Amino acid sequence: MSKNQELYHLDKLIGFVGDDPAAIQNMVRIFLQTTPELLEAINQSFKQQYAENMAKAAHSLKPTLDVFGIDSLHEVIRKIEQKARAEALDNELHELINKLNTVLEDVFKSLKTNYL
Amino acid sequence: MDAFRIFIVEDDLLYGEMLRHHLALNPDNEVYLYRNGEECLKNLYREPNMVSLDYSLPDMSGLDIMRRIKKDFPEIPVIIVSGQEDISTAVTLLREGAYDYFVKDDDVKDRLWNVIKKIRENLQLRSEISYLKEEIGRKYEFRNVIKGNSPTIKQIFSLIEKSIKTNISVSITGETGTGKELVAKAIHYNSTRAKKAFVAINVSAIPKDLIESEMFGHEKGSFTGAVTRKIGKFEQAQGGTIFLDEIAEMDLSMQTKLLRVLQERELTRVGGNDLIKIDVRLIVATNLNLSDEVKKGKFREDLYYRLLGLPIELPPLRYRGNDIILLAKHFVDEFCHENKMKKLSITESAQQKMMQYPFPGNVRELRAIIELAAVLTDTDKIDESHISFNAVDAAENLLMEENTLAEYTRKIISYYLQKHNNNVLLVAKKLDIGKSTIYRMIKEKQIIL
Numbered sequence: 001m002s003k004n005q006e007l008y009h010l011d012k013l014i015g016f017v018g019d020d021p022a023a024i025q026n027m028v029r030i031f032l033q034t035t036p037e038l039l040e041a042i043n044q045s046f047k048q049q050y051a052e053n054m055a056k057a058a059h060s061l062k063p064t065l066d067v068f069g070i071d072s073l074h075e076v077i078r079k080i081e082q083k084a085r086a087e088a089l090d091n092e093l094h095e096l097i098n099k100l101n102t103v104l105e106d107v108f109k110s111l112k113t114n115y116l
Numbered sequence: 117m118d119a120f121r122i123f124i125v126e127d128d129l130l131y132g133e134m135l136r137h138h139l140a141l142n143p144d145n146e147v148y149l150y151r152n153g154e155e156c157l158k159n160l161y162r163e164p165n166m167v168s169l170d171y172s173l174p175d176m177s178g179l180d181i182m183r184r185i186k187k188d189f190p191e192i193p194v195i196i197v198s199g200q201e202d203i204s205t206a207v208t209l210l211r212e213g214a215y216d217y218f219v220k221d222d223d224v225k226d227r228l229w230n231v232i233k234k235i236r237e238n239l240q241l242r243s244e245i246s247y248l249k250e251e252i253g254r255k256y257e258f259r260n261v262i263k264g265n266s267p268t269i270k271q272i273f274s275l276i277e278k279s280i281k282t283n284i285s286v287s288i289t290g291e292t293g294t295g296k297e298l299v300a301k302a303i304h305y306n307s308t309r310a311k312k313a314f315v316a317i318n319v320s321a322i323p324k325d326l327i328e329s330e331m332f333g334h335e336k337g338s339f340t341g342a343v344t345r346k347i348g349k350f351e352q353a354q355g356g357t358i359f360l361d362e363i364a365e366m367d368l369s370m371q372t373k374l375l376r377v378l379q380e381r382e383l384t385r386v387g388g389n390d391l392i393k394i395d396v397r398l399i400v401a402t403n404l405n406l407s408d409e410v411k412k413g414k415f416r417e418d419l420y421y422r423l424l425g426l427p428i429e430l431p432p433l434r435y436r437g438n439d440i441i442l443l444a445k446h447f448v449d450e451f452c453h454e455n456k457m458k459k460l461s462i463t464e465s466a467q468q469k470m471m472q473y474p475f476p477g478n479v480r481e482l483r484a485i486i487e488l489a490a491v492l493t494d495t496d497k498i499d500e501s502h503i504s505f506n507a508v509d510a511a512e513n514l515l516m517e518e519n520t521l522a523e524y525t526r527k528i529i530s531y532y533l534q535k536h537n538n539n540v541l542l543v544a545k546k547l548d549i550g551k552s553t554i555y556r557m558i559k560e561k562q563i564i565l
Contacts, residue, residue: 016225017137027137030130059172059199063220064130 007107009069016067028115032108035064039104042080046089046097055084073103119146120236123164125156125181126197127173131220135168138225145232153181160185164192166215166235168228171198171205179209186213193235197224249311256305261298263446264439268431272299275428280306287363287423288401290430293480296401297361299428304357309397312356315349320365327370329386332377338387350383353396363400363423364409368416375419398423408537433475433482441467443479447486448498460490463499473505529554530563538565 010024017023038061045054058081065073076096083093122145126132129151136149148164150156153176156167167185171178182194193215198205206217215235218227254260262269262276279286280303288296297316304314322330329339333348350358360366366374377383378398382391400423409415433440441462448460466489475481489502519527532543533554540558544551557563 013134016134018141023137027130027134030133034129056172060128062199063128066221067130067134 006072007070007103007110009071012067012069025115028111031064031068032111032116035061035104036108038064039101042097042100045084046094049089051084051087051089054089055081058084068107070103070107073100076100120144120166120232120239121146121148121162121164122232123148123150123156123159123167125150125153125167125173126170127151128170135228139228139232156181157184160189163189165239166193166195166232168195168197171196171209179212182209182212182214193231195228195231253305253310256298256301261302262295263443264436265442266431266436266439268436269439272428272430275426276303276306279303279426279428283397285398285400285423285425286428287406287425288399288428288430289405290401290403291432291476291478292403293478294430294432295479296403296430297359299430300357300359300399300401303399304359304397307357307397309356313353314357314359315353316359316361317349318361320362324367324370327366328373331374332383332385334386335388338385342387345385348383348385350377350394350396351392355395357397357399360398360400362402364402364404364406364415368414371416371419375416375422378422398425404537433478440470440475440482443482444470444486447483448490451487451490457490458496460493461497463497465500466498466503469500469503526557526562529557533563533565
């Protein structure tokens with residue numbers, strides 16, 4: 001549980017939908033459906049050096065990560081968006097994307113175990 | 117209240133679902149979620165009470181969608197929710213008519229609740245206003261306003277009906293208290309202009325120097341004291357009706373200005389240059405005979421013909437026979453109802469007493485007499501002792517002044533002259549005195565016209 005709390009916390013989500021297990025489960029399901037798509041879009045855009053697409057995907061991912069309380073990515077996703085907008089598709093960006101992938105993999109696993 | 121329909125237009129499925137779930141926590145909200153602009157526009161026929169719009173959607177920009185919503189449904193409040201703060205975009209959107217602009221952050225849900233609360237309050241006020249407008253319409257349903265069965269009043273009904281069907285100007289004449297303003301309101305609230313304003317101006321009550329600015333408005337600084345721009349009564353009545361009471365009191369220079377405005381259908385505020393188009397229906401009223409005023413050179417002939425339109429001459433109450441009793445009963449019932457009193461009847465002798473009285477103050481006076489009688493009686497009847505005529509008392513008061521006969525003569529002749537529009541020949545005939553007597557008194561300034 002303490003590991004989960006470092007990874008993510010659902011206070012904000014509960015603030016929105018109320019302390020309703022069914023609703024939370026539904027939101028987790030949507031999260032697990034939409035977030036990998038956006039992550040994939042970011043990975044692909046980096047490969048193809050397609051800054052505009054990356055900026056869009058990062059922009060969309062931002063509020064989702066906030067709502068799921070993934071605090072370790074709060075700055076990371078913002079930097080990714082900034083760099084993509086500035087078309088600075090460099091090593092630093094690559095590092096950031098790696099971190100995004102690693103953390104989200106863990107989040108997906110943990111959410112699946114705990115809520116589905 | 118009906119369900120409050122909210123459209124959420126959001127391509128971020130998670131965020132959209134979250135908002136939907138959140139807003140649906142209030143069972144009064146009926147929430148629809150759309151993933152793109154096209155879907156939202158297709159569903160506008162559901163007439164949402166509010167649209168929450170994500171600024172960056174896949175198919176079109178928030179601004180474009182908002183413009184299209186506003187084009188067909190200008191009254192639907194649109195709230196823009198954006199992923200990032202961008203002041204210039206926010207300013208543009210607010211200028212184009214967005215109700216509010218939020219950034220997707222922690223405060224979104226509280227801000228949405230507040231906005232929804234405000235919009236709901238606003239909706240409630242609007243529905244109250246439209247209900248009250250209908251109420252006013254019912255109140256001025258002219259057969260509720262103008263009561264009577266006499267042939268003279270039935271003729272008036274038919275004239276009012278004719279005037280309701282068109283936009284023709286109406287000129288109402290009649291002694292004081294015959295209900296000129298009521299007729300004007302009845303025409304307005306039963307016409308197609310009923311949803312717009314009815315604006316009344318009593319020409320004789322406004323100082324000569326101020327009437328132009330009162331009627332047509334003024335620009336800031338156009339004269340000493342004009343500290344702000346003022347919208348005149350004609351502009352306030354845009355699309356509705358303007359009622360000019362005691363039009364005969366308007367001075368000649370103002371008559372010229374009014375004539376020009378009526379001919380051109382546009383006005384300029386005092387001290388301004390812009391021509392403002394006006395669309396108002398005109399109803400005028402006077403207790404003087406306007407054609408006499410024209411003959412005397414006090415009223416412009418061209419304006420007279422322009423204002424005349426459909427003339428409605430309200431008969432004095434004393435010529436309306438049994439309407440006196442019918443109205444008296446109506447006023448008693450109304451008064452008892454308003455004051456939560458039990459019903460009162462009017463005795464035969466009280467009725468006879470009223471039928472013999474000339475009612476110089478007409479319906480207004482009758483109403484006052486009846487209301488006083490309803491208060492005075494201690495039983496469930498109004499009898500003759502409760503009916504007191506102020507005008508009679510006034511005559512008694514006059515005698516109690518103990519003036520000289522010459523002074524009384526002067527007062528009587530002055531009263532008659534005033535009543536008969538200073539028509540000396542008519543007054544001489546009525547009082548059975550020589551016209552030269554009256555002329556002499558005028559010349560010696562014993563009588564001032």
